[in-house]
Structure formats: C-alpha cells, structure tokens
Amino acid sequence: MSARRALLTGASGFIGSRLAQRLLDDGWEVHLVLRPDSAGDALPAAGPRLHLHRHDGSTTQLVEIMRAAAPQAVFHLASLFLAQHQVTDVERLVQANLLFGTQLAEAMAQCGVRLLVNTSTAWEHYEDGDYNPVCLYAATKHAFSALLRYYVECHGLRVATLKLFDTYxxxxxxxxxxxxxxxxxxxxxxxxxxxxxxxxxLVYIDDVLDAFLQAWQLLANGGQAAAMAEYGVSSxxxxxxxxxxxxxxxxxxxxxxxxxxxxxxxxxxxxxxWTRYQTVPGWQPKxxxxxxxxxxxxx
Incomplete structure (x- = not known):
C-alpha cells in the first residue's frame, strides 16, 4: 500500500516544520512548497518521502506542483504574521496571506484536490466578536476565508480552518x-x-499537531458535517x-x-x-x- 501524500506550506516556520516531521514520522509522503528564499534550517532531514518545491510566485507553476504531488491532504500554514504593521508592510501581508492562499486553492481546484486544512488565528475575534480583527494580519486571514468560500461552493473543496491561540x-x-x-x-x-x-x-506543539491531523481525518472520513468549518485550538x-x-x-x-x-x-x-469557538471534534490538549x-x- 502506497504512502498517503500531503502537500504542506509554511514548513520553514515553527509549527509547519514540526508538522512536516510528524507526517514523515507517521509514514506520509510529504511535499513542501517553499519560497525561493525560504531558509532550510528548520526543515526535516532529506529522505525518499520528502519532496521540496520552490514556488516562483506564479499560479501556473503552483498548479504544476499540485499536479505532481497529487496529495490526499493539503495543509496550509504559510503566512506573514505582524502584530502591528507599517505602511510598507501592506503589500507583503496581502501577497502572503491572500494572493498565495488563493493560488493554492486555485491549484487544488484545477487538479481535483479537495481536502484542505487551513490555518488562521483567534485574533480574528477581538473582545469575543464574531469578527473583530486585532490587526491587519488577522483581517487578511479572515479575507482569505471569504475567498475560500468560492472554491468550496464552486469547486467542491472541503475546508477545515484551525484558528490557533498561542503555541509553544x-x-x-x-x-x-x-x-x-x-x-x-x-x-x-x-x-x-x-x-x-x-x-x-498556550497550547503545546504536540497537541497543535494532533489538532491538524484530527481535522484532516474528519475531512477524509466525512466526519465534518459542513464543507467549510472553523475550529479553535485552545488550551x-x-x-x-x-x-x-x-x-x-x-x-x-x-x-x-x-x-x-x-x-x-x-x-x-x-x-x-476568544471564547465562542468550536473545538475540533475528538481533539483535546494532553x-x-x-x-x-x-x-x-x-x-
């Protein structure tokens, strides 16, 4: 039986690098999508089930990467986090948190890949609001979820978005x-x-990884009732x-x-x-x- 295949963004970051290693440890074939200038220090050690793809910024090349990887699961963790932005940060925030994510969803739609575990932030919910972004970063994450709705409704994507609290x-x-x-x-x-x-x-990294894998399992097994759901990952x-x-x-x-x-x-x-969240069914911090x-x- 061939290994399950995952495509992962954000593997140069703390959570993404740990998730990539966890997937490899669990027997997955893992395809990492990286910017040309992404540092490789945090990446898992090279091996036959690890594949690195340097994305040139174009949608067409990301479609080619998606087609080559043919993943059963896409984990989208890449983002630019800024607690407070400057005027010169606006383009970078939109490119990283909106444009790249939309390119990823388009590549999934073009290649018939359906299951996406997306990452967002509890900072979308300042003062426990249904939507009240703490900062522009949180606003871009919310905007991406609105864009994802198109791909869910028109291209059959099924999405679980994990809204993370503090992780360590x-x-x-x-x-x-x-x-x-x-x-x-x-x-x-x-x-x-x-x-x-x-x-x-604060949620410990091993528990965070469990939440990502449990969310994917729900999607794969049809255990997530809605095509698009959001979960808080909280202690x-x-x-x-x-x-x-x-x-x-x-x-x-x-x-x-x-x-x-x-x-x-x-x-x-x-x-x-934020307190008014739904926990990933079947998950709790350990x-x-x-x-x-x-x-x-x-x-």
Missing amino acids: GPGDTRPKALNLLKRIANEGSSLAMSPGEQLID GAPLALRALAELYSQASGKPLNIEWGGRPYRPREVMVP VTLAEGLARFHHG
Whole structure:
C-alpha cells in the first residue's frame, strides 16, 4: 500500500516544520512548497518521502506542483504574521496571506484536490466578536476565508480552518513572551513588561499537531458535517501573563526580574481570549502547562 501524500506550506516556520516531521514520522509522503528564499534550517532531514518545491510566485507553476504531488491532504500554514504593521508592510501581508492562499486553492481546484486544512488565528475575534480583527494580519486571514468560500461552493473543496491561540514548544525561537522569559531566566537580566493582566492561552506543539491531523481525518472520513468549518485550538485554560511568569520561574528553577508595568499594553491588546469557538471534534490538549513549560525551558 502506497504512502498517503500531503502537500504542506509554511514548513520553514515553527509549527509547519514540526508538522512536516510528524507526517514523515507517521509514514506520509510529504511535499513542501517553499519560497525561493525560504531558509532550510528548520526543515526535516532529506529522505525518499520528502519532496521540496520552490514556488516562483506564479499560479501556473503552483498548479504544476499540485499536479505532481497529487496529495490526499493539503495543509496550509504559510503566512506573514505582524502584530502591528507599517505602511510598507501592506503589500507583503496581502501577497502572503491572500494572493498565495488563493493560488493554492486555485491549484487544488484545477487538479481535483479537495481536502484542505487551513490555518488562521483567534485574533480574528477581538473582545469575543464574531469578527473583530486585532490587526491587519488577522483581517487578511479572515479575507482569505471569504475567498475560500468560492472554491468550496464552486469547486467542491472541503475546508477545515484551525484558528490557533498561542503555541509553544522546544526549539521555538519566535519573539514571543515565553522566549523573553527564557532569556531573562538564563541571563539573569531584567525586563520591562506590561502590567501583565492579559490572559494567555498556550497550547503545546504536540497537541497543535494532533489538532491538524484530527481535522484532516474528519475531512477524509466525512466526519465534518459542513464543507467549510472553523475550529479553535485552545488550551481551554488561559491564565494571566503574571501567573505564566510565575509558573515559568518554577519550571526553570530561576527567579525572573520583571518590571511589571514598565511598558504599556500595545494597541488592541487581547486581554481576554476568544471564547465562542468550536473545538475540533475528538481533539483535546494532553500536555499540561507545567509539563510543557519544563520541556520548553530545557529544549
């Protein structure tokens, strides 16, 4: 029996690289779509079931890649994340989060590929709104979902969109709060932070990968009733940044020198995460925060 085939975007990022490795470990043949300038440091080691495709930016070439890969599953994780954008960022945000995704959906439609696990963000739902984007990045992710509706209705795509909360794990070098805490713990330095009352919802990387695979399994088995569904990938137990810092101090065994209130909250700071989401049926997080923080610190 031949291996299942997946096409994956965003494999140069933290979550995408881990998902690519997980798929390989599970026996999949994996096709990665990368920009010509994407770094290969985080990619899985070369092997007979791993195929790299450098996308030249055109829709026609992406159709050729899709046809060659002939995947049973497409996992779309590529994006440009900017918590706050500058004027010069607008073109990059639209290209990465709208144009490329639309090219991907078009390639699927042209090649008869139907099952897509898409990635978005809980930041589409500021102050628990049905749609209230925290930033332009979140607005572009929502706009892509609107574009996907065309491919669902007219070309038979079936889409599960995972809206991620905060994610973390060993080897994560993204400029997030946990890495700031790790740095001052290891260096013994100090850090000015906001007052720290915002709630953080952290999901460990292994649980995030489980959610992606469970979402695909639902699509493949017909277990997702709607052709287009959205799921929140949440720990279900957010906690204040101050409390997170205390837990991290315990996990690392080191004191943290933090000046709480030393910097203001950023514009549209998410104080309380989105709550009105549906969880991926059959999925729940398994790694406790204490266990995950210990792995993160030592990883």
